[in-house]
Amino acid sequence: MISPLLVLILAGYWKLFEKAGRPGWEALIPVYHLYIMLKLSQRPLWLLLLLLIPGINFIISIGILIDFIKSFGKVGIGQITMSVLLPFIFIPKWGFDKSTRYVGPSASDDFREKYRDFDKSPVREWTEAILFAVIAATVIRGLFLEAFTIPSSSMESSLMVGDFLFVSKINYGARLPMTPIAFPFAHHTLPLTGTKAYWDGIKLPYYRLPGFSQVKKGDAVVFNYPMDADSPFYRPVDKQENYIKRCQGSPGDTIKLEYGQVYVNNQPMPIPRSGEMEYRIRTDGSVKGIDPGTRYNLHMEDLQQFTRVDFTANMTVQSAEKLKAYPFVRAVKPDIKLRGVYDPEVFPHDPHFRWNEDNLGPIIIPRKGWTVTLDSLTMPFYQRAIEVYENNKVQIKGNEILINGTKADSYTFKMDYYWMMGDNRHNSEDSRFWGFVPEDHIVGKAVFVWMSWDANAPSWCKIRWDKVFRRIN
Structure with missing residues (x-):
């Protein structure tokens, strides 16, 4: 629309x-x-x-x-x-x-x-x-509107590489500059020279103007990538890389994934209609590979062949259903990881929690004013928020937890946090891998695509006309 x-x-x-x-x-x-x-x-x-x-x-x-x-x-x-x-x-x-x-x-x-x-x-x-x-x-x-370009496939097919969109600052309230001295229209790096486009000698506290609404579950949200606070960049919050994902969990929610399905407060979240995931494809062996025309028409990405008859590819539910109708196709099934298979890359990166990108949780998302009990089971989830995002010195000495030099068995959060995920579930670096997004990292709401350019399309029809001037759902 x-x-x-x-x-x-x-x-x-x-x-x-x-x-x-x-x-x-x-x-x-x-x-x-x-x-x-x-x-x-x-x-x-x-x-x-x-x-x-x-x-x-x-x-x-x-x-x-x-x-x-x-x-x-x-x-x-x-x-x-x-x-x-x-x-x-x-x-x-x-x-x-x-x-x-x-x-x-x-x-x-x-x-x-x-x-x-x-x-x-x-x-x-x-x-x-x-x-x-x-x-x-x-x-x-x-304060109002900023242009943004989709750089990766993590939101496909909802938002495609080559989509040019506008991000509204007024929906959630414009965030005032936290690093005020910067080169105009450059984000964090100057073109050509590759040097910093800002001076972090002056930093202002986080403040957001009143907005029309809060971040809602299902919104496509642009935010600063929280891990840019670490080595090698050590960037201030408002100079961290811009990411776009869909909000899946709000402050205070309990979130979990079971076999790829997201549950919030034990209720299943709608699967994005244009979202993609990885599928296993089994053919009858009558074809050596899936031809480029079929791959393009069904928007199949990252196609890989493992045996003479077995393939994997990223695509939408609708494309998977269409592929099943092809005469050489025997089966098309989501490539979902089993429960209990531990992936150390998945949040909170602790072997006590044998989770992977399709199965994790439950996790309580922090909200402002919420007090959490601190122990060996909660610290893997909340230590980074307490230490990095809320600027406290955290030390763990044996069974003792010290915050700013004082022994602590609980902590009350100063900010709201969110859980963000890409619509392309098996090709997205998101909260499943690095955890919560603090409220001061929120940039704005993606509202509409004004231009869409398909670099892989034939030269005579590179504009995706069906996406031009379309509101983002």
């Missing part, structure tokens, strides 16, 4: 394009609509190349928007500001407003003459435009 706010913006663009003598449908095509906007404002088309540069692309897209709305006579600083900060209100307002009309390319000499009261020298105009775009982009990225 398409986001309602995006529908408003697209409807406004459609009407504005028609007012400028262009077909309204051109406003619906990603990137191409920016090309048309540049033509309508008579700005150089080579600016589109700058959209390929992370950070710079956000500034350029704002600049293109500003020039476009100026071409409709919206040249006042208030109008420009509102078009950037509240496009879902003002773009449709001007699109459907009969008094708003296309007055000519904003970069033309005729336009400058007509609006000479607002005219500035080219150097001053570009300087002010860049400065405004930087400030606007910083405010938007920090």
